Amino acid sequence: MKKIKKILVSLTAAAVSAASLCIVPSASAGVSGKYRTYSYYFKAESNTYIATCKAEVGYDTGNTEFYRSSNGDLGGRFSVSNTGSGVTKKITVNYSNSSPTKDAGYLGYVTFKTTTAPLNFDVKKLVNDRGNNLTFDDENIKIMPILMGDVNNDGRVEIADATLILQSLTGNSAYQLTEPGKLAADVNFDGVVTKEDALLIQQLDAGMINGF
Numbered sequence: 001m002k003k004i005k006k007i008l009v010s011l012t013a014a015a016v017s018a019a020s021l022c023i024v025p026s027a028s029a030g031v032s033g034k035y036r037t038y039s040y041y042f043k044a045e046s047n048t049y050i051a052t053c054k055a056e057v058g059y060d061t062g063n064t065e066f067y068r069s070s071n072g073d074l075g076g077r078f079s080v081s082n083t084g085s086g087v088t089k090k091i092t093v094n095y096s097n098s099s100p101t102k103d104a105g106y107l108g109y110v111t112f113k114t115t116t117a118p119l120n121f122d123v124k125k126l127v128n129d130r131g132n133n134l135t136f137d138d139e140n141i142k143i144m145p146i147l148m149g150d151v152n153n154d155g156r157v158e159i160a161d162a163t164l165i166l167q168s169l170t171g172n173s174a175y176q177l178t179e180p181g182k183l184a185a186d187v188n189f190d191g192v193v194t195k196e197d198a199l200l201i202q203q204l205d206a207g208m209i210n211g212f
Contacts, residue, residue: 031065032115034210035210036114036147036211037114037147038111039109039183040109040121040145041106041108042108043104043105043107043144044074044140046103046104048100048102049101049128050074050095050126050128050140051128052095052126052127053095053125054092054093054095054123055143056090056091056121056124057091057121059091059114060087061088063114064115064116066091066111069109069110070189072105072107074101074103074105074107076096076097076098078108080093093110107141118145123136146184149161149200150184151165151185152164153180153181157205158205161185162198162202164181165177165197168193185197187200187201200212
């Protein structure tokens with residue numbers, strides 16, 4: 001516990017230093033003020049052999065901004081197109097894999113910055129390696145909305161989440177992160193969970209940044 005307190009003090013000092021330099025990332029023109037960052041992970045369950053997946057979601061550019069997307073750990077190609085103009089736009093996700101496996105894992109993810117509630121994707125197509133159409137249900141694929149920074153999965157992003165990251169980094173098995181917690185903890189999107197992620201959560205909690 002002393003070690004964690006020491007790290008927290010160090011992070012707080014770093015945060016104050018950043019504030020003195022006015023390092024405050026601003027949201028885009030479409031998302032003003034404090035916002036939430038949601039990543040939508042497309043998770044395939046085991047023995048599904050997903051070869052094709054297409055999903056769509058519309059959003060209001062006045063309160064939501066497409067931020068980024070990335071491939072998952074199952075291989076294949078996870079691509080995103082952002083179409084439309086004016087107030088309403090649409091994200092279309094297309095996933096294809098010529099050699100799908102039976103392993104559970106992630107096709108990829110899409111991230112939005114928003115001042116409203118999470119979005120709901122509509123799955124248009126889901127096909128396995130034999131060309132059979134699959135139903136969109138929890139036995140085949142899940143679209144997991146992850147509130148970035150909500151490491152303890154309580155629906156809020158606050159100092160407790162930063163503390164949990166630091167506790168997990170000590171290697172103590174009592175503080176292992178859940179699967180959603182690990183995804184939520186990587187707020188700088190570098191693929192690993194480190195004290196830098198905890199620092200960003202601290203800065204958000206202190207009002208020094210608007211979001212991730």
